[in-house]
Amino acid sequence: MxxxxxxxxxxxxxxxxxxxxxxxxAPGFLDAYNLGNMMFQLPELGILALAMMxxxxxxxxxxxxxxxxxxxxxxxxxLLSKGSPILVAVLAGVAAAALCGLLNGFFVAVIGVSPILxxxxxxxxxxxxxxxxxxxxxxxxxxxxxxxxxxxxxASVPVPILNFFAIALCTSILLNKTKWGRCVFxxxxxxxxTLFSGINTRxxxxxxxxxxxxxASVASIIMISRYNSAKVDLxxxxxxxxxxxxxxxxxxxxxxxGKVMGTVFAVGVFQVLSNGLNLLGVPRTVVDMMMxxxxxxxxxxxxxxxxxxxxxxxERGVI
Amino acid sequence: xxxxxxxxxxxxxxxxMLAACGANAPSSAPxxxxxGSSSGAPAKQPAAQPEAPKGNAKLKIAVVPxxxxxxxxxxxxxxxKKAGEELGVDVIYTGPTxxxxxxxVKVIEDLIAQKVDVIAVAPNDPASLTPVLKxxxxxxxxxxxWDTPADQSLVEYSVHQIDxxxxxxxxxxxxxxxxxxxxxQIAVLTGGLSAANLNTWIDWATxxxxxxxxxxxxxxxxxASDEKQQVAYQKTLxxxxxxxxxxxxxxxxxxxxxxxxxxxxxxxxxxxxxVVGTALPTDSKPFLDDGSLDVATxxxxxxxxxxxxxxxxxxxEGKKLTDGQDVPGVGKIQVKSDGKTIIMGPPTDFTKxxxxxxxx
Numbered sequence: 001m002x003x004x005x006x007x008x009x010x011x012x013x014x015x016x017x018x019x020x021x022x023x024x025x026a027p028g029f030l031d032a033y034n035l036g037n038m039m040f041q042l043p044e045l046g047i048l049a050l051a052m053m054x055x056x057x058x059x060x061x062x063x064x065x066x067x068x069x070x071x072x073x074x075x076x077x078x079l080l081s082k083g084s085p086i087l088v089a090v091l092a093g094v095a096a097a098a099l100c101g102l103l104n105g106f107f108v109a110v111i112g113v114s115p116i117l118x119x120x121x122x123x124x125x126x127x128x129x130x131x132x133x134x135x136x137x138x139x140x141x142x143x144x145x146x147x148x149x150x151x152x153x154x155a156s157v158p159v160p161i162l163n164f165f166a167i168a169l170c171t172s173i174l175l176n177k178t179k180w181g182r183c184v185f186x187x188x189x190x191x192x193x194t195l196f197s198g199i200n201t202r203x204x205x206x207x208x209x210x211x212x213x214x215x216a217s218v219a220s221i222i223m224i225s226r227y228n229s230a231k232v233d234l235x236x237x238x239x240x241x242x243x244x245x246x247x248x249x250x251x252x253x254x255x256x257x258g259k260v261m262g263t264v265f266a267v268g269v270f271q272v273l274s275n276g277l278n279l280l281g282v283p284r285t286v287v288d289m290m291m292x293x294x295x296x297x298x299x300x301x302x303x304x305x306x307x308x309x310x311x312x313x314x315e316r317g318v319i
Numbered sequence: 320x321x322x323x324x325x326x327x328x329x330x331x332x333x334x335x336m337l338a339a340c341g342a343n344a345p346s347s348a349p350x351x352x353x354x355g356s357s358s359g360a361p362a363k364q365p366a367a368q369p370e371a372p373k374g375n376a377k378l379k380i381a382v383v384p385x386x387x388x389x390x391x392x393x394x395x396x397x398x399x400k401k402a403g404e405e406l407g408v409d410v411i412y413t414g415p416t417x418x419x420x421x422x423x424v425k426v427i428e429d430l431i432a433q434k435v436d437v438i439a440v441a442p443n444d445p446a447s448l449t450p451v452l453k454x455x456x457x458x459x460x461x462x463x464x465w466d467t468p469a470d471q472s473l474v475e476y477s478v479h480q481i482d483x484x485x486x487x488x489x490x491x492x493x494x495x496x497x498x499x500x501x502x503x504q505i506a507v508l509t510g511g512l513s514a515a516n517l518n519t520w521i522d523w524a525t526x527x528x529x530x531x532x533x534x535x536x537x538x539x540x541x542x543a544s545d546e547k548q549q550v551a552y553q554k555t556l557x558x559x560x561x562x563x564x565x566x567x568x569x570x571x572x573x574x575x576x577x578x579x580x581x582x583x584x585x586x587x588x589x590x591x592x593x594v595v596g597t598a599l600p601t602d603s604k605p606f607l608d609d610g611s612l613d614v615a616t617x618x619x620x621x622x623x624x625x626x627x628x629x630x631x632x633x634x635x636e637g638k639k640l641t642d643g644q645d646v647p648g649v650g651k652i653q654v655k656s657d658g659k660t661i662i663m664g665p666p667t668d669f670t671k672x673x674x675x676x677x678x679x
Contacts, residue, residue: 027433033458034432041425135513138420140446151450227420227447237419278429284387284416 007250007302008262014298015268022276029279036158038275043164044223046267048238049245050171051215053263056246057175058208059188059255060115064104065242067126068213070234072097073220074130077139077230086146094217100126101213102206109205130232140229150226160222167218172260184208188255245270248295250302269294378408379435380631382624383426385443385467386418390599391620394679395466398624405648406632411435420447427451431458437631439478441466449473461634465627475659476630476640480618482653482662483516487523489666490595490616494567495532497593497613502534503566506558507541508551508579508596510572517571524569538562544575551578559586570596577602580612600669600677607671615669620679622649626663
């Protein structure tokens with residue numbers, strides 16, 4: 001019997017091959033500085049992609065994700081620059097993000113508006129809010145202790161990557177070991193059947209959006225600490241990248257399936273590709289094109305292998 | 320479930336190991352450099368002698384714009400590349416594909432990993448670059464800024480396209496010249512009320528009016544156009560309707576003059592209202608041709624890119640730039656008394672006659 005690999009395993013192999021390839025071709029790829037560099041760069045997108053993954057598993061999407069992050073970042077930045085203690089500022093930022101998440105969750109779960117519409121609206125709403133607060137200016141000037149979150153290292157391992165792995169672990173446990181986690185998959189596959197199974201789907205969905213907003217807030221804390229500044233478009237380029245990473249990681253865009261490992265590998269693939277090609281001096285526009293091509297390629301591969309598996313199952317069924 | 324946990328664990332371990340062995344000795348120098356990088360593998364000395372003389376290896380100068388793929392920064396790319404050829408240095412021109420500070424930081428981090436000699440950056444958000452520019456300096460990379468100032472405590476030179484005071488005053492002078500009178504009602508159109516550079520220019524333009532042309536009367540406050548031509552057009556129509564006696568409009572930010580000119584064109588007021596503004600010559604050519612836009616004034620971004628590279632080269636070679644020095648391909652530059660701020664020169668005016676000669 002032919003043993004077929006899971007989507008995640010295939011992606012893991014792609015990651016390993018790309019890593020080896022870049023190590024061979026790109027000058028300086030394996031330097032201590034560059035390896036550290038990648039571990040500083042990866043977590044922002046990584047955490048946002050995990051947040052997006054959970055929402056997509058529930059058959060939704062969160063277009064307001066990066067602006068939730070920016071809003072939370074701006075709140076923290078404002079408080080820090082006014083001299084508040086770090087803990088107070090961070091808690092306020094997390095609370096702001098939680099409010100954003102609850103707002104999205106309320107409209108999606110309780111009112112029942114489609115997630116893409118709700119979050120499209122809240123995206124513009126949050127952007128407007130931030131512009132109102134900051135007038136478009138950047139807020140900067142944080143205490144040095146705060147910079148450790150984004151720029152520090154423990155035993156030459158960057159703090160952000162440690163955060164990222166902790167978050168990946170938590171997300172995995174929450175999704176796979178808790179009742180809520182199982183309900184997320186169920187709601188994503190069939191909300192009606194889930195409701196009739198006696199599960200409060202509203203509460204499940206509300207928590208999905210709350211969870212993604214909280215992760216967005218963690219990502220924003222890392223970002224503003226790393227960049228020493230918060231602004232309306234903080235991390236705005238990550239919005240579609242996070243969707244791309246989740247989908248590349250094997251998450252079913254229609255909901256019901258998705259794995260933390262897959263998303264982690266996908267973010268790793270993006271990171272290695274972007275960094276390696278930059279080192280090789282490939283123009284940024286070409287880097288973007290290659291990312292797009294790889295995304296399409298892997299998705300087609302996944303689709304074909306899923307079809308082949310279905311066919312095998314069907315044949316076996318006949319016999 | 321067990322498989323997944325072991326997978327995650329092994330990934331954590333492998334990354335940990337990579338970090339550890341990377342920290343100890345990055346001895347495994349890659350053997351084959353790709354065809355893409357031209358000047359051979361850079362010396363792999365981890366931050367031991369930051370200011371070591373480079374021998375006969377070509378200097379590597381990285382020029383980072385706010386974003387790539389817009390006409391303005393394409394023009395500065397041409398200039399930077401031309402400077403690379405003429406001055407015999409390797410120029411890497413790379414930047415984010417969106418004007419996002421996070422992306423720009425990553426581009427610079429990757430440039431540090433490439434061990435370039437100089438990074439010349441046009442920051443999207445100056446504060447957000449402070450940590451990464453510090454990192455660059457720790458790795459022995461020299462840092463300058465161009466187009467937009469970065470953290471002045473980190474850069475060794477700050478290349479400005481224009482002297483803000485000269486530029487602001489120049490716009491007022493141009494408007495008076497084009498109106499043919501210094502006793503008139505004028506209005507100010509701007510990109511955004513919070514744009515620091517635009518506000519500085521407007522302040523100087525206003526000051527020039529107060530000092531030299533006391534009979535100029537400003538109609539209302541400055542009008543924001545959200546950096547959009549369409550908005551500038553609409554606001555100008557409103558302005559003309561509410562103040563039929565307006566004789567001159569000065570428009571700041573590159574889309575604003577076009578919108579104002581479009582409104583003047585539509586109303587057929589070319590001879591009654593003079594429009595002067597900061598626009599790119601190719602965009603403004605159609606409006607310059609029929610007189611709805613009287614003159615556009617800006618600088619040449621191609622020269623700015625060239626100057627950034629020239630300054631970077633002189634910096635590494637230890638040549639001090641002096642006030643009034645003639646930089647080949649650019650012209651006479653100004654160096655301010657702080658020894659750091661470099662001003663490329665006076666603004667370039669684009670008129671009906673010469674706008675066709677430019678490629679940006």
